[in-house]
């Protein structure tokens with residue numbers, strides 16, 4: 001650590017030595033041709049705390065545009081959501097894909 005030191009002992013840190021805020025990650029759902037729409041709406045409600053209306057809007061966006069953001073979280077939370085969604089989809093034999101990307 002380095003910084004400018006004043007007579008009263010105050011140290012003004014240089015910008016580069018300040019602690020950075022932790023990075024955030026988007027959890028993104030990807031479209032496919034097989035997962036039922038109703039299942040995707042259920043996933044958005046169960047794992048992302050969305051209400052039925054917002055869940056339906058996000059599902060339709062993914063269906064039409066190929067991908068959509070379900071939420072933004074710190075790294076560990078995002079990784080857990082991705083794991084939970086993938087595992088839940090596999091349990092139900094659906095090919096639904098979910099990934100995380102730095103926001």
Ligand code: TYC
Pocket residue numbers: 029030031032033034035036037040059060062063096097
């Ligand atoms: N395209 C799917 C269908 O027509 C629905 C779907 C939406 C699948 C969103 C995945 O992430 C998804 N049944």
